[in-house]
Amino acid sequence: MQIKRYEVSSIQEAMNKIRMDLGEEAVILSTKRLRGGKVPLFEVTAARDEKEKKVDSHKPRETHKSGSQRVSASAEMDMIRNDLMEMKSLIRDIKREDPIRKELSQLREYMNNLMNVLGHWEKNLFPGLPSQIYYHLVANGISPERAYRLVNTIAKLDNFEDICKSLENTITSSIPVTEGRKKRGVIAFVGPTGVGKTTTLAKLAARYSMNERLSVGLISADTYRIAAADQLKTYAKIMGLPIKVVSEKGEFKEALSSFSDRDLIMVDTPGKSRKDQGYIEKLRDFLSVGVPVETNLLLSLTASRENMLEAASRFDMVNYDNIIFTKVDEATGLGSMYDVIDEVGKPVSYLTVGQNVPDDIEDANPGRIARLIMHQS
Ligand SMILES: Nc1nc2c(ncn2[C@@H]2O[C@H](COP(=O)(O)OP(=O)(O)OP(=O)(O)O)[C@@H](O)[C@H]2O)c(=O)[nH]1
Ligand SMILES: [Mg+2]
Structure with missing residues (x-):
């Protein structure tokens, strides 16, 4: 040698x-x-x-x-x-x-994906057209494992577009979405810091009160940070909606009963660092008030797939009902939605697509989600 x-x-x-x-x-x-x-x-x-x-x-x-x-x-x-x-x-x-930890962790995840792709490539798992589909899915943010599984389901078609269309249909039929929008009761918004809880609540409050003419009351439980509730108070003032700020469970119960004449009560909760021990337990206890609370977990698509999965499992304890994916407009690798939905098995209620209140929100639709997963738009 x-x-x-x-x-x-x-x-x-x-x-x-x-x-x-x-x-x-x-x-x-x-x-x-x-x-x-x-x-x-x-x-x-x-x-x-x-x-x-x-x-x-x-x-x-x-x-x-x-x-x-x-x-x-x-x-x-x-x-x-x-x-x-x-x-x-x-x-x-x-x-x-x-300080740009988040971006670096995304970059690292992207490289992990590339490494995985190279590994599969070398092993020559999918010769020919299926391998192109496999790379396409992984490049779109779907995990290599799930991309592998999806590629194994594809029918014997002989061009890339037809296979993509067929996979899009397969994905569409696997996306659960929330059936029937809630018109009465209590809706809470939970999730990691900065995912868009307050903004999304404001978008929906505007939609329900102005378009659907429902009477809406707002509750902010975000008293952890100085002036945190002011953001929602400002929206409430613009929309002419009543708002209560509560810092503990007793006050929360009182606020709920004072809004008993309202169709819908929307509750904003604070985001807390995952290092904050006991936060999820406190949140679960806070939301257990003897009346049904429909809880929406918000996940920002700008976070990595691992971050979203970690948050979904961390908030499992509050037994959330729906997922809202936020920041579709800013994110790349929207295929990660497929992993989260497949892993968590909860219905998606909304997608948020920008910062504008009240316009930048859409009802979750399986076909639209499948297109975002397959084609990013
Ligand atoms: N691009 C984009 N930005 C969004 C979207 N939704 C919310 N934001 C922005 O994300 C930032 C944080 O939004 P908030 O609503 O304050 O997030 P939060 O989850 O309430 O934050 P904390 O209460 O601090 O945990 C704001 O700048 C929002 O304008 C979205 O769909 N797209
Ligand atoms: Mg907030």
Whole structure:
């Protein structure tokens, strides 16, 4: 075996040198980013197996050519994988201090997906058209496991568009949505910080009170942060709706009975960090007031799939009835909705699609959700 080491400023430069020195049969043994220096520098080690070359040279020309292409493709794959590893470790290093943690974790998840795709690619799980569909689904944010499962359900069709259409129908029939909008009673909005609870409540309050002419009362239980309730108070004032601010369960019960003449009572709850021990238990206890409370869990699609799944499982304890996906307009990788819906099994009640109150909200519709999952729009 002939082994050579190169110091290069780009992976492409390494590939060119390796091809020239060692030929197409060469394989990459390792790539390493050298630290220090003003320009990026990589150390690439490549090798060529002399024995294999001799044997190959006796094979017919055509076979030898396709063998070389395969080795070269696998060498490039090694390069890509090493690059991704390198990027992942760099991200891990800076993640500890960096304020843009969320974006980095999304980037890391994206790279994990890529790694998975490369893994499946190498194993050649789906040759031909199904593999294109598989990459399409994973690139859209569906987890590799669920993409694999979906690809296994596809009918024997022979073009990409037809297969996508058929998968879209399969997904449409698997999306549960809330049947019949609530016109009376108590509706609460729960979820992680900043997902859009207060804004979504305001959009729906406007819709119910103005379009459907229902009498609506608002309750803000968000007294954790200074002036947190002011946001909802402002909306209430604009819409001419009564509002009560409550900080504990007794006050909440009183507020509910003072609104007993109202068709609909909408309750805003505070978002709290997941590090806040006991918060979900307190929330569950707070919402157990002896009257049915329809609870909506809000999940922002700008969060990673893992974050959404983690939040869905954390809020399980409050036994929420519906999911509202927020920030459709800002998110990429909307396929992650498929994982959440499939995992959680609760109906989706609304999608929110922007910051404008009251317009940027839509009733959940299975066909629309399936299109977002498959085509992102
Ligand atoms: N792009 C976009 N932004 C949204 C959407 N819904 C809410 N927002 C924005 O998200 C930010 C947070 O919204 P809030 O309604 O305050 O979120 P919250 O869940 O009540 O936040 P906390 O009470 O702090 O936990 C605001 O800037 C909203 O305008 C949406 O559908 N799309
Ligand atoms: Mg809020």
